[in-house]
Amino acid sequence: MTSLDNRLFRDVDQWNRVWVLLVYVVLVPITVVAAFRAADWTLRVAVIGLLSLLIAWHAWFITAHPHWWEEALLPMVVYFVGVVAVLALLMPLDGVLRFAVAAFFPMAFVALPGWWSYPGVLLLSLLMVEEGLVSLWRGEIAVGGFGFAAATTVAIGLIGAMMRVIEREAIESNRINARLIDIAQENVALHRRLLERARLAGVAAERARLARDMHDTVAQGLTGIVTQLETVEVESTLDESTRRRLVMVRRLARDNLVEVRRAVAALRPAALENADLADALAAEVALWRQRNEVTADFTVTGTPQAVDAAVAEAMLRATQEALSNVARHAGARRVGVTLSYLGEAIGEDLLVLDVRDDGGGFVVGERPGFGLIGMRQRVDPLGGRVEIESTQGVGTAISVSLPLGGGG
Structure with a gap:
């Protein structure tokens, strides 16, 4: 006024x-x-x-x-x-x-x-x-x-x-x-979300660059070193003492190669490089089912749409964290993962991930270290929310909702 x-x-x-x-x-x-x-x-x-x-x-x-x-x-x-x-x-x-x-x-x-x-x-x-x-x-x-x-x-x-x-x-x-x-306040909030979105996009781009650089330089260099050491072991006539030292160097190089690849995987979700979000989640659920020998189903509802890269990564990480929690804590016999595109249903471009299990459940709020804090930290800056429902002896349901554009 x-x-x-x-x-x-x-x-x-x-x-x-x-x-x-x-x-x-x-x-x-x-x-x-x-x-x-x-x-x-x-x-x-x-x-x-x-x-x-x-x-x-x-x-x-x-x-x-x-x-x-x-x-x-x-x-x-x-x-x-x-x-x-x-x-x-x-x-x-x-x-x-x-x-x-x-x-x-x-x-x-x-x-x-x-x-x-x-x-x-x-x-x-x-x-x-x-x-x-x-x-x-x-x-x-x-x-x-x-x-x-x-x-x-x-x-x-x-x-x-x-x-x-x-x-x-x-x-x-x-x-x-x-x-x-009111509009000015909404614009300020939107501006903050855009700035946060830009920051996250910059972080994601920098992580991807670091991952590429590590893969193209350190990882490739260590791979070459391991290959050369294996060739030397096979083709050269060395005394036993030198051979043992050569084997130790090769193992050390291979161990470091594993660590570098692990760091690259942490920096860049490889599952999203050559697949869309639904395919990446389907592959993640299938891999988890194979590793844990627990029945796990993946379902997609709604009409798939283009998903912002940061949103896709947040959904993938949320799925990985939720499934990891089920494997470590729930003791479940069956898990269901659903990815829902709700744009046509509610008139808003919203993406919802639901992970349900029939495990032991827990009292919500009593286990803050349950990986859920990190999940919220990924989702909140993108304008989304994480909701948890759990009943002891019945199971747990985790719902992650995000705007397709990441709140921007």
Whole structure:
């Protein structure tokens, strides 16, 4: 909201409170004056009683319930009808009481919602013209009185309409600016996700580069060394001591080659190099089934779509971690892995991975080292979430959902 909008909105509210207070400012001295002007005690009691009732009526409906102003039609109509009725009883008692009627003109726009304000103004205008009311009661026409009432209604109605326009503009401007603030906050959050997405993409690219460099240099060099050492072992005539040392060097080179290949595999998910995500997960499940001799099924639902590289890697790593947890902790006899493309079903490009087992289960939250923290750390920056359901003796279900574009 701009400073001008704030000022307009604040001014409208302040003026409404001024009009509410004005009623008390007018009625209290009028009560005193009318009481002194009363010809006898009966009239004095009537004036004081009716004006006190009017003040109490105004205090209950308006001062005590500001949230009703221009919002609650029935209470405000009851309020205004009561005001007009009491004023109608007061008007014949003393001419000074016409000032009390004038104090309630602004209240027609403060209290009554929408077009209801204008009938309220008309009723008060008629009260200002005693002759008009008498003529109405007798069925006669009082042109002068009604002319004054009509002119008063039009003038005050125009002023009130201008007040309403200013108020609506301030409220609408407030609503629009609040929406703009929400959009700006959403853009900030989106910008942060984009930055995080770019950072992750850079990390992935750097990891892939390191993996290629290690494979093309260190791994290839060690492979060549091992090959040459094996050739020397077979073809040369060496004494036993030299041969033993040569074998030790070859084994050391081979062990280091294994470590380098392991590091390359950790840096780059090889399963995704020559296959899409579904094929890579199917191969991962098949390999896990063969290694652990546990029934494991893989299912794809929905229409497969292009998947962001970081999302695909996160899903593959989540599958590997979930299956590793099953093998180490669950004692399951059956595992089901489902990859769901939910774009057509929910109108949002969402990818969901579900891994279910019928193992021993666990109490969620009691095993934070269950590999799930790392899973969340991979998924959260991409705009996804990890959900876990587990019942001891029944099994565990892990659900990983990610936008296909990685939250960008």
